[in-house]
Amino acid sequence: MVKIIVDCFGGDHSPEANIEGALMALGNNGGLSLILTGDERIINEKLAGREYDRSRLQVVHAPQVIGCDEKPTDAVRMKRDSSMMKAMMMLRDDDDVAGMVSVGSTGALVTGALVRLGRLRGVIRPAFCPLLPTMDGGIVGICDSGANVNVDAAMLRQFAIMASLYVENVYSVEHPRTALLNVGKEEEKGDDIRREAYRLLSETEGLTFVGNMESRDLLSGSYDVVVCDGFSGNVLTKATEGTALELLKKLKKDINSRLLYKLGAALMLKMFKEEKEFMNYQNYGGSVLLGTSKVVVKGHGSSKAKAIEKCIEQAYRMEISGLGPKIEAQLGKYEHYEE
Amino acid sequence: MVKIIVDCFGGDHSPEANIEGALMALGNNGGLSLILTGDERIINEKLAGREYDRSRLQVVHAPQVIGCDEKPTDAVRMKRDSSMMKAMMMLRDDDDVAGMVSVGSTGALVTGALVRLGRLRGVIRPAFCPLLPTMDGGIVGICDSGANVNVDAAMLRQFAIMASLYVENVYSVEHPRTALLNVGKEEEKGDDIRREAYRLLSETEGLTFVGNMESRDLLSGSYDVVVCDGFSGNVLTKATEGTALELLKKLKKDINSRLLYKLGAALMLKMFKEEKEFMNYQNYGGSVLLGTSKVVVKGHGSSKAKAIEKCIEQAYRMEISGLGPKIEAQLGKYEHYEE
Numbered sequence: 001m002v003k004i005i006v007d008c009f010g011g012d013h014s015p016e017a018n019i020e021g022a023l024m025a026l027g028n029n030g031g032l033s034l035i036l037t038g039d040e041r042i043i044n045e046k047l048a049g050r051e052y053d054r055s056r057l058q059v060v061h062a063p064q065v066i067g068c069d070e071k072p073t074d075a076v077r078m079k080r081d082s083s084m085m086k087a088m089m090m091l092r093d094d095d096d097v098a099g100m101v102s103v104g105s106t107g108a109l110v111t112g113a114l115v116r117l118g119r120l121r122g123v124i125r126p127a128f129c130p131l132l133p134t135m136d137g138g139i140v141g142i143c144d145s146g147a148n149v150n151v152d153a154a155m156l157r158q159f160a161i162m163a164s165l166y167v168e169n170v171y172s173v174e175h176p177r178t179a180l181l182n183v184g185k186e187e188e189k190g191d192d193i194r195r196e197a198y199r200l201l202s203e204t205e206g207l208t209f210v211g212n213m214e215s216r217d218l219l220s221g222s223y224d225v226v227v228c229d230g231f232s233g234n235v236l237t238k239a240t241e242g243t244a245l246e247l248l249k250k251l252k253k254d255i256n257s258r259l260l261y262k263l264g265a266a267l268m269l270k271m272f273k274e275e276k277e278f279m280n281y282q283n284y285g286g287s288v289l290l291g292t293s294k295v296v297v298k299g300h301g302s303s304k305a306k307a308i309e310k311c312i313e314q315a316y317r318m319e320i321s322g323l324g325p326k327i328e329a330q331l332g333k334y335e336h337y338e339e
Numbered sequence: 340m341v342k343i344i345v346d347c348f349g350g351d352h353s354p355e356a357n358i359e360g361a362l363m364a365l366g367n368n369g370g371l372s373l374i375l376t377g378d379e380r381i382i383n384e385k386l387a388g389r390e391y392d393r394s395r396l397q398v399v400h401a402p403q404v405i406g407c408d409e410k411p412t413d414a415v416r417m418k419r420d421s422s423m424m425k426a427m428m429m430l431r432d433d434d435d436v437a438g439m440v441s442v443g444s445t446g447a448l449v450t451g452a453l454v455r456l457g458r459l460r461g462v463i464r465p466a467f468c469p470l471l472p473t474m475d476g477g478i479v480g481i482c483d484s485g486a487n488v489n490v491d492a493a494m495l496r497q498f499a500i501m502a503s504l505y506v507e508n509v510y511s512v513e514h515p516r517t518a519l520l521n522v523g524k525e526e527e528k529g530d531d532i533r534r535e536a537y538r539l540l541s542e543t544e545g546l547t548f549v550g551n552m553e554s555r556d557l558l559s560g561s562y563d564v565v566v567c568d569g570f571s572g573n574v575l576t577k578a579t580e581g582t583a584l585e586l587l588k589k590l591k592k593d594i595n596s597r598l599l600y601k602l603g604a605a606l607m608l609k610m611f612k613e614e615k616e617f618m619n620y621q622n623y624g625g626s627v628l629l630g631t632s633k634v635v636v637k638g639h640g641s642s643k644a645k646a647i648e649k650c651i652e653q654a655y656r657m658e659i660s661g662l663g664p665k666i667e668a669q670l671g672k673y674e675h676y677e678e
Contacts, residue, residue, distance in 0.1 A: 183485055232571045235554040236578050242553075249474065255610070
């Protein structure tokens with residue numbers, strides 16, 4: 001039985017979506033048991049009358065909620081009775097608990113994980129790794145995507161190793177093609193950190209390093225993992241998602257501008273629905289934090305029930321794949337680069 | 340009469356597209372005179388039999404071409420007889436020449452401009468500023484988009500001032516809403532450079548600073564200028580362009596997968612053509628280099644004639660708007676920040 005904690009507050013559709021997602025994940029995965037944190041009275045009210053395996057779901061009272069505009073360090077220190085920090089402390093202290101899922105404040109989650117949870121052996125800094133769909137039906141992981149604004153070459157190499165093991169073990173991508181995000185494809189592009197990282201990545205055993213990648217090729221299907229500092233990774237992820245959403249919105253508006261277009265679109269209804277689903281990040285789970293001592297999955301603040309179910313299943317798969325020990329084993333080979 | 344040099348080589352469709360674009364610009368702008376650099380024999384061959392005002396077009400022989408894979412510093416030093424470097428030297432030495440347009444190697448162009456051309460008074464470093472179309476029919480400038488991988492807060496403030504004056508004077512955008520690219524909207528987001536830049540931008544007179552912007556909102560129409568380091572600006576620009584192009588490709592493929600969809604799309608042909616034109620960067624001119632002593636416009640390597648015409652007209656408008664002197668006047672107010 002794999003035990004995962006679901007932080008039930010802090011998202012746009014919390015706690016309803018969180019609770020609904022938890023029940024869906026519970027129903028679909030017999031090997032899963034869940035702990036829900038948050039205001040006990042509210043959660044129990046929502047659970048009342050629902051059908052589910054009570055032996056695999058527990059509610060833990062945590063009346064506070066961390067807002068998105070709260071300073072992360074303050075939230076971590078002061079709000080110990082929040083749904084997120086309560087989850088974090090239980091994750092740290094209870095050997096039976098494998099991971100947690102939250103859609104709350106990203107800053108508080110990262111800070112909490114760093115301060116309270118600690119890192120896997122050998123990890124310099126944990127990093128975020130969201131997934132985006134590629135045009136050939138695959139996925140691409142972007143690591144780091146916001147946890148570390150400043151990085152060095154040794155950290156970038158660790159991000160590559162961790163993200164590569166992640167997509168290989170959790171998404172069955174064999175020999176993940178791993179690239180370094182840069183301003184051009186040529187080896188000498190970018191700053192000193194990028195050039196040093198290029199060299200380190202080239203000589204990392206067990207890694208399928210395919211060179212530099214320009215951001216325009218992210219969705220091409222030629223890459224499984226892209227390695228970057230947290231600032232440009234965040235820019236890359238959000239620009240890609242944002243452009244897709246803005247274009248869909250424009251398409252919809254333009255279609256509605258003329259009857260003829262509406263007629264044409266009516267014939268293509270199924271296709272447009274598929275495009276919309278394809279670009280809906282709710283289908284691709286959350287952004288996992290790689291390198292923490294236990295599994296942490298961060299869902300979008302706007303996650304609905306289905307997205308939260310995906311996040312829970314992601315945490316579940318990360319645990320049963322033995323990703324943590326595999327990361328420690330691989331990083332151990334390069335410990336001399338950590339200083 | 341405004342005199343602009345067109346580097347006729349170094350692009351995917353050179354020299355045909357460059358020459359054709361030059362003739363189009365010449366025909367449409369009576370106040371423009373052009374100098375074409377490149378292999379004289381080839382250029383004259385292409386010009387033979389064409390109708391144009393010979394008094395406003397001159398060809399200057401420069402037999403060498405700089406390849407995209409050449410090391411910029413080597414190219415600038417060694418290839419003085421290249422179409423690009425010849426143009427650069429004439430631009431520097433001839434007071435009558437106002438600017439140049441090139442679709443060749445970006446690295447060589449930036450290095451050449453820095454080494455040979457020099458900067459406007461008060462400019463720490465010139466920066467690239469491409470334009471992208473926004474969803475409400477406007478444009479947004481991204482500065483810097485690749486000339487400076489490493490920046491400090493004072494440079495970011497200068498990019499803001501230069502880009503803001505650029506869209507105001509060349510594209511008639513009043514009080515351009517200028518934002519700082521960051522990983523979140525809150526003032527304290529990002530690294531020390533971003534926080535310091537936020538403070539500097541907030542207190543810059545004459546600038547309409549609207550705070551931090553997340554990359555997902557680039558095309559929303561809420562911003563006229565986005566300020567960033569050259570690395571993340573490059574990632575932002577290319578990710579946005581790349582996502583739009585990949586999605587259009589996918590849409591086309593999906594439409595062709597079923598007869599019904601093809602039928603529907605046939606009714607929407609005009610709309611799809613408009614979407615394609617909307618996303619075609621060839622319609623939005625080149626990436627201008629702001630802060631050099633004279634006007635430099637860099638077009639996409641894949642530019643066709645129409646795109647090159649746009650670049651020439653951009654250089655022309657930059658000159659007649661008096662952008663250079665305006666930048667010097669505005670930067671002069673903050674010279675104490677340059678140290």
